[in-house]
Amino acid sequence: MSVAGGCLLPICRGSDMAVLRPSSEHELAEMVRAAAADRHTLEIIGAGTKRALGRPVRADACLDLSALRGIISYDAEELVLCAASGTPLEEIAAELAAHRQCLGFDPADWGPLFGVPARGGTIGGALAADVSGSRRLLHGAAREHLLGIRAVNGWGKAYKAGGKVVKNVTGFDISKLMCGSLGILGPLSEVTLRLLPKPEHSACLVVRGLEPEQGLHLLGRIWREPLEASALVYLPNAVLEHFDLGGSGEAGLALLRVEGSTEALNDKRMRLRALLESLRVEELAHGDQLLTAAANGSVFASAALDVWRMTVPPSTSAEVAAALVGTLWYADWAGGLFWIATSRDTLSAAAGLERICARAQGQLQLLRADEGQRRGFPARPSGGQGVIQLMRTVKSAFDPLALFNPGRMYEGL
Amino acid sequence: MQLAPPDPSILARRDRIIADLQRLLPGAIVHEPAGLATYDSDALSAYRQRPLACALPANKDEVSTLLAYAAEQNLPVVPRGAGTSLSGGALPRPDGIVIGLARMNRILEIDLENRCAVVEPGVTNLAVTRAVEGDGFYYAPDPSSQVACTIGGNVAENSGGLHCLKYGITTNNLLGVELALPGGERVRLGGKALALGGLDLLGIVTGSEGLLGIAVEATLRLRPRPPVTRTLLVAFDTVAAAGRCVADIIGAGIIPAAMEFMDRRAADAVESYCAPGYPQHAEAILIIELDGVEGEVRDGVARVEHIAGTCGASLVRLAANEAERARIWAGRKAAFAATGKIAPDMLCMDGTIPRRALSDMLAAIAAMSARYGLAFCNVFHAGDGNLHPLILFDAMREGELARAEAFGAEILTLCVKMGGVLSGEHGIGVEKRDLMGAMFDEEDLAQQQRLKCAIDPKRLLNPDKVFPTLSACVEQGHMHVSGGRLPFANLPRF
Ligand SMILES: Cc1cc2nc3c(=O)[nH]c(=O)nc-3n(C[C@H](O)[C@H](O)[C@H](O)COP(=O)(O)OP(=O)(O)OC[C@H]3O[C@@H](n4cnc5c(N)ncnc54)[C@H](O)[C@@H]3O)c2cc1C
Numbered sequence: 001m002s003v004a005g006g007c008l009l010p011i012c013r014g015s016d017m018a019v020l021r022p023s024s025e026h027e028l029a030e031m032v033r034a035a036a037a038d039r040h041t042l043e044i045i046g047a048g049t050k051r052a053l054g055r056p057v058r059a060d061a062c063l064d065l066s067a068l069r070g071i072i073s074y075d076a077e078e079l080v081l082c083a084a085s086g087t088p089l090e091e092i093a094a095e096l097a098a099h100r101q102c103l104g105f106d107p108a109d110w111g112p113l114f115g116v117p118a119r120g121g122t123i124g125g126a127l128a129a130d131v132s133g134s135r136r137l138l139h140g141a142a143r144e145h146l147l148g149i150r151a152v153n154g155w156g157k158a159y160k161a162g163g164k165v166v167k168n169v170t171g172f173d174i175s176k177l178m179c180g181s182l183g184i185l186g187p188l189s190e191v192t193l194r195l196l197p198k199p200e201h202s203a204c205l206v207v208r209g210l211e212p213e214q215g216l217h218l219l220g221r222i223w224r225e226p227l228e229a230s231a232l233v234y235l236p237n238a239v240l241e242h243f244d245l246g247g248s249g250e251a252g253l254a255l256l257r258v259e260g261s262t263e264a265l266n267d268k269r270m271r272l273r274a275l276l277e278s279l280r281v282e283e284l285a286h287g288d289q290l291l292t293a294a295a296n297g298s299v300f301a302s303a304a305l306d307v308w309r310m311t312v313p314p315s316t317s318a319e320v321a322a323a324l325v326g327t328l329w330y331a332d333w334a335g336g337l338f339w340i341a342t343s344r345d346t347l348s349a350a351a352g353l354e355r356i357c358a359r360a361q362g363q364l365q366l367l368r369a370d371e372g373q374r375r376g377f378p379a380r381p382s383g384g385q386g387v388i389q390l391m392r393t394v395k396s397a398f399d400p401l402a403l404f405n406p407g408r409m410y411e412g413l
Numbered sequence: 414m415q416l417a418p419p420d421p422s423i424l425a426r427r428d429r430i431i432a433d434l435q436r437l438l439p440g441a442i443v444h445e446p447a448g449l450a451t452y453d454s455d456a457l458s459a460y461r462q463r464p465l466a467c468a469l470p471a472n473k474d475e476v477s478t479l480l481a482y483a484a485e486q487n488l489p490v491v492p493r494g495a496g497t498s499l500s501g502g503a504l505p506r507p508d509g510i511v512i513g514l515a516r517m518n519r520i521l522e523i524d525l526e527n528r529c530a531v532v533e534p535g536v537t538n539l540a541v542t543r544a545v546e547g548d549g550f551y552y553a554p555d556p557s558s559q560v561a562c563t564i565g566g567n568v569a570e571n572s573g574g575l576h577c578l579k580y581g582i583t584t585n586n587l588l589g590v591e592l593a594l595p596g597g598e599r600v601r602l603g604g605k606a607l608a609l610g611g612l613d614l615l616g617i618v619t620g621s622e623g624l625l626g627i628a629v630e631a632t633l634r635l636r637p638r639p640p641v642t643r644t645l646l647v648a649f650d651t652v653a654a655a656g657r658c659v660a661d662i663i664g665a666g667i668i669p670a671a672m673e674f675m676d677r678r679a680a681d682a683v684e685s686y687c688a689p690g691y692p693q694h695a696e697a698i699l700i701i702e703l704d705g706v707e708g709e710v711r712d713g714v715a716r717v718e719h720i721a722g723t724c725g726a727s728l729v730r731l732a733a734n735e736a737e738r739a740r741i742w743a744g745r746k747a748a749f750a751a752t753g754k755i756a757p758d759m760l761c762m763d764g765t766i767p768r769r770a771l772s773d774m775l776a777a778i779a780a781m782s783a784r785y786g787l788a789f790c791n792v793f794h795a796g797d798g799n800l801h802p803l804i805l806f807d808a809m810r811e812g813e814l815a816r817a818e819a820f821g822a823e824i825l826t827l828c829v830k831m832g833g834v835l836s837g838e839h840g841i842g843v844e845k846r847d848l849m850g851a852m853f854d855e856e857d858l859a860q861q862q863r864l865k866c867a868i869d870p871k872r873l874l875n876p877d878k879v880f881p882t883l884s885a886c887v888e889q890g891h892m893h894v895s896g897g898r899l900p901f902a903n904l905p906r907f
Contacts (some may be wrong), residue, residue: 025572034546057799077664078767080681100666136607143616144585159856167797169571169620170834170852172861173584173877175614184612197666224528226549226637227706264709271706298889313605315526336607338499363610386600390868391612398860 002394017043018061022068025150025158025189031401032187033156035061036213044183046086046122049111050129054182055379057408058373065124071095072088072243078165079195080147085124092123096195104145104196105134113368124188127172130180133295134152134231136259137333139196139221143179151178152188154399164192183405184413199259203269204231204287207254207279208244212236212321215254218276218334220314222256223334225275227268231257231291232334233300234322239330242299243290255294259289294332297339297367305341306369308353312362313337323356346373379410388413414460414843416877419508423465423488430467434510441516443467443692450621452511452870455496455708456501456558457786459760459814459846464491464505467512473599473629478637479512480627481597485596489876490595492623494535494566497558499761500842502878503623509876512627514565520544521630527605528635534565534628538572538657539632550635553580556838557746568628571620573838576702578796580636582838584619584728589632592618592625595869605633616638617864622840623875625868629632639704642670644738647721648695648728652676656772659722662701665720667713672796673703675743676775679746679752679790679803686751689744690737693729698743699795710728748792750804755807756788758814762821764828765837777827785820787813799837800828826851841879849881849904858882 002406020042022028035042043059047066056268058216068086076099083092089107091351097339099284106127110119112343113235121131132141140146147161153176161174178188210218215234222229235243236252245253258268285288293299300307305328317335328341346369381387385402391413395402407413424429434442442468454461460665461644465488470476484492489509496503504512507755519534525548527867530541538559541552555574556562564816568590573582589603602615609615618625649655659672675683675698680691691698699721705711714731721729732738752759764775775791802824806817824847826834829852835845849858858880866872867885 159860167799167837168834170836202772226639261712263712267708269704311606311608313527383601393867397863
């Protein structure tokens with residue numbers, strides 16, 4: 001067991017936290033047992049790329065999972081991969097690409113948004129923060145692709161849940177609970193994922209000259225067509241300069257991506273053009289890069305702005321956009337996701353955004369802000385006190401001493 | 414199978430409880446033996462028990478009222494939709510009440526702008542699609558029981574269907590649930606927005622088999638109907654060749670909308686039951702469906718035909734029109750009923766294995782069949798490795814049920830050994846409860862039970878189901894005593 005006192009790892013530099021860096025699940029469980037005995041709280045990190053996301057944690061020690069690393073098994077024929085939770089996403093992506101496969105939840109890379117180099121994250125972190133990208137619209141979130149886990153609970157006991165096959169309803173679906181849990185239920189040690197074949201070809205179309213209402217309306221219409229669009233993004237004029245799109249005009253634009261075999265693409269293009277009627281449509285060669293930039297929020301990476309994500313029912317998107325006038329934003333997921341940037345008066349911006357979000361029956365997440373502001377922002381789930389109470393109850397079943405990432409999700413959770 | 418003995422103190426209060434229930438929900442309580450008989454079992458009819466009473470609430474508030482009363486009286490509660498569970502999930506208790514949700518069968522809202530429908534739990538699965546198909550939409554999970562089974566039951570079992578290979582099972586098509594917790598309090602989990610925020614409670618409730626709460630409303634994702642659907646009937650001379658074909662199709666990066674397998678005995682039974690025109694003497698049949706836009710489907714069909722050819726298919730027939738397509742599917746959907754004609758009783762297994770193990774598994778089942786002296790046939794969702802071996806027996810013959818169960822247990826245990834799982838879509842219920850140990854160790858099960866106990870500390874909701882041990886919740890802390898010392902000795906134990 002290696003207990004590196006005094007912050008030897010770069011990731012925890014600047015704090016005086018002790019760092020625990022288990023190299024096996026067995027060691028991980030031992031460390032948690034020891035922490036439990038001393039009532040030491042733990043901040044769980046993978047590569048630490050999203051430490052500055054959302055509510056900050058104050059803990060007694062840092063539990064660094066980056067040494068739990070490596071692909072444990074990859075069965076390309078079954079489209080199933082099992083990896084240690086600290087395995088870099090890059091390593092997994094490279095291995096999958098060699099077999100023309102990919103992770104179904106299309107993980108985004110939010111590192112640069114938090115001032116750390118790109119492509120640094122781990123699979124465990126991507127799942128725990130649910131960084132689902134543009135394809136979430138078509139293939140679902142991280143939860144849809146995590147088949148099984150191994151993890152350690154607050155008693156310091158290792159356990160498993162789920163399985164390693166694509167269809168399974170045996171026992172409670174604890175894997176789902178882990179996606180987006182921000183580590184508050186304890187460290188994952190191993191994850192088994194369902195994979196998808198990489199789309200053979202993709203076409204990214206751009207429709208220019210659309211005002212927000214028009215553009216968002218168009219995304220909704222396409223989403224309701226049987227085209228299986230794998231990205232439906234709207235960029236208002238104000239953010240265009242940050243994307244490499246050439247000649248920004250007066251209004252915003254819509255980015256649409258469809259995928260499949262050559263024949264499939266031809267048909268989808270034809271249907272799209274018929275749907276778009278008189279609108280001018282161009283095909284973009286570098287559409288994938290633009291969509292990745294949108295999913296990564298890289299537009300807002302360098303500016304000194306707070307960054308938010310708001311998820312809403314797509315039908316409310318035009319209304320949300322109208323309420324956001326004067327604010328920097330763009331929309332992904334057919335208008336179901338708004339990326340928003342505000343100047344650094346976080347709490348007053350929060351009040352405004354929460355009102356808009358409540359009206360749309362959506363969900364607001366503060367991604368990036370000064371630490372003090374993030375601590376002060378009262379994040380909460382939709383559904384009110386009853387839901388938070390139930391989350392507390394669930395948390396107590398995994399972490400009765402509240403050792404893991406205290407306060408990371410909500411006040412006291 | 415050992416069920417916990419009924420609580421005599423509850424049985425002694427029977428009349429009182431029925432009077433209370435009638436006062437709380439006038440006209441909605443079934444308690445006469447004739448009426449109650451309906452609720453004695455679900456589709457796993459080998460297990461039967463008469464409940465104390467059955468309450469049929471008409472709305473959410475009545476569900477809450479019942480749950481509050483049950484909590485106050487320490488009365489076990491078994492939720493029930495249509496009673497089509499194949500794992501005994503809705504099996505009642507003599508000292509408990511059934512809460513039947515079939516009367517809550519309204520579609521509350523169809524919101525095509527957001528591609529969703531909001532429904533009460535007693536709405537049948539098919540009713541959802543029926544309500545939106547005129548507008549070109551459908552609800553994708555389509556269990557073969559879809560005419561009868563309810564959305565509440567689907568949520569509880571996380572049910573699949575013929576088309577879940579491409580479109581996912583219930584959990585992947587469910588946006589929100591309003592849940593009545595033990596004690597009656599209600600929470601709304603999820604909604605029309607894509608992300609929920611916070612812990613994924615919706616995810617854990619889906620597939621929880623009625624152990625964590627009663628779904629009183631559900632928000633379902635609708636999909637636009639693909640413009641083109643083509644169906645292929647493919648026959649093979651050997652089961653192994655069919656298995657290889659399945660693996661090759663998936664391996665080639667093709668995701669058909671459905672890929673179903675039937676062995677010879679199943680196909681023959683179906684042929685004489687409803688004559689769907691399946692080829693005679695084929696050892697295995699695959700039904701492969703592709704959907705999407707025209708070019709996509711044309712391309713997919715060509716590739717599947719090619720792969721089937723390289724795997725030595727003896728017949729590859731593309732349904733020429735909608736009538737022929739419907740006939741091919743009618744046969745598959747009648748498989749359970751048809752098997753019912755060739756044997757008095759049947760047990761339907763539900764394990765999943767890695768696809769590549771298909772032919773080994775089928776050979777192993779054939780060997781077991783000889784050993785147990787019981788016939789079987791195989792009908793299953795081949796695309797995702799979800800097996801439904803149907804074990805044929807006659808419960809009137811001494812010892813056959815026990816033998817059939819042992820046969821089934823051996824199949825499921827082998828599924829786990831091959832890297833698979835006990836249940837792909839039917840749930841654990843009482844049927845596979847005692848096999849959970851084959852897949853999960855003590856710590857795995859303890860963690861699941863802690864979750865159950867945290868939410869339902871009195872364990873009143875669907876007791877006896879899913880977990881093999883009947884220990885009370887106080888023991889679920891499951892602390893290991895190491896070196897004679899209890900960890901965290903000063904902490905309260907739940
Ligand atoms: C012929 C036949 C074919 C089938 N085919 C398939 C198939 O292809 N795929 C598949 O997945 N399943 C299949 N099934 C199994 C079964 O239909 C499903 O499990 C279905 O979802 C059960 O729904 P139900 O309304 O009948 O629920 P019930 O049988 O009444 O109950 C099932 C479980 O859900 C709980 N429950 C019911 N309603 C609620 C609620 N509102 N809130 C909380 N808990 C609740 C019950 O307590 C029980 O544990 C089939 C069954 C039959 C008989």
